[in-house]
Amino acid sequence: MGLELRRDKNHNLRSKWWYGRYMVDGKRHFTNLGVEVKGKVPENLRERGDTAFECSRTLAAAKMKELLAEAHNTKTAKHHLQELYEIKAGENIAQIPLTELEAHWEVLPTKRKRSAQQAKNMKANIRMFREYIEANFPSAKLMSQITRRMALGWMKDINDQGLSATSYNVKLSLLRGIFEQLGPEAGMIANPFAGIPYRALNTVHRQPFTQEELNKILTHCDPILRPVVLTAMCTAMRRGDCCRLKWDSVDLAGGFVTVKTSKTGEVAEIPLFPVLRAELEHLPRSSEYVFPEAEEMYRTNVHGLSWRFKKALKDAEITDTVVDREDTRMKASVKDFHSLRTTWITMALSAGVPMELVRRVTGHSTVDVVLKHYFRPGKDAFKAALETAMPKMLTGGEQKNEKPKDALLKLIERADKVSKKDFVAKVAKIAEEMAA
Structure with a gap:
């Protein structure tokens, strides 16, 4: 153990740098000390070289001493932390390898049960973080070895990729939550992601379709997609809830659909419009799902449904479906399947349907969410709704109540x-x- 030079089989130097070999905590370490070899190199390190060589040897020895002191201090700090944890908790610190981070996250308690797609996306984000650490900080193998500098580096890397503020914030929230919940178990004193600010959101809201556009969309949907789209038009249900709609949620006799929404867990009660009722009455009950083909596609190839709807929009010659965003290179979708939900809510509120009834249909828990994200009337519809509802003295027109x-x-x-x-x-x- 000590200073070393790297030589080839002919005893010539293979590197111009001094190296140090030492042992800490039962593990051998061999590292480049960052000190350049100077002067005339003797045949053996037991011999003395010229003045320049001996000066470089002295600098390398000082660097080696500094590394050993740092390693010793780190070992002592870890030892004290271990002792404090054992005294407080009565058990050893659990060393959590980064390769097991996904498995540990999967068993963490949640407010609501995660869907399979949510779990898949979150584990992909955890894997991306681990791969970043492996590529940029290969010595960090354990969760407890993640530092603030590493956390900031990961978030900068995400930001430089040009992702939207929403995607950035999702990743930050995920990693911050993991280290907050698992950190104490892994013996971490501080959460390296705590205090990193979220990016400001530049939300681009979806726009509602017109009645003419709705008719065109239905005309150009394929047989698998059409009944799902019709259901979304008549119920304001999300795509996943439409595809996974079960027969036991449909009361044809009473004229209602009652579902527990997948996103919020709220129960939505939706009257069956005649056009949807007529559609459902003619469907065969070959599965527990109303639309078995759409359910299978949503479960196995959700992008297939997206492609089919985009094709229907294109065939219906509906344009301006995407817009540029300020915070990312990716375009934002303003007219897609979810716009059917925006359309239903906008039409209902513009027609004077009370907010409480709209919330019962959509499953939203607050009025703010409905008004901020879904009520998007066009100028003409907004003007007509106000002129109908407001007194003649204010609008200059006849009140048509x-x-x-x-x-x-x-x-x-x-x-x-x-x-x-x-x-x-x-x-x-x-x-x-x-x-x-």
């Missing part, structure tokens, strides 16, 4: 209580409205 036909029927019922002059005047006014 009652149809002329209904007003005429009510007037006829009250004919004996109205003077002949007033009756004729009101009938004339209603007739003008009906002719307009």
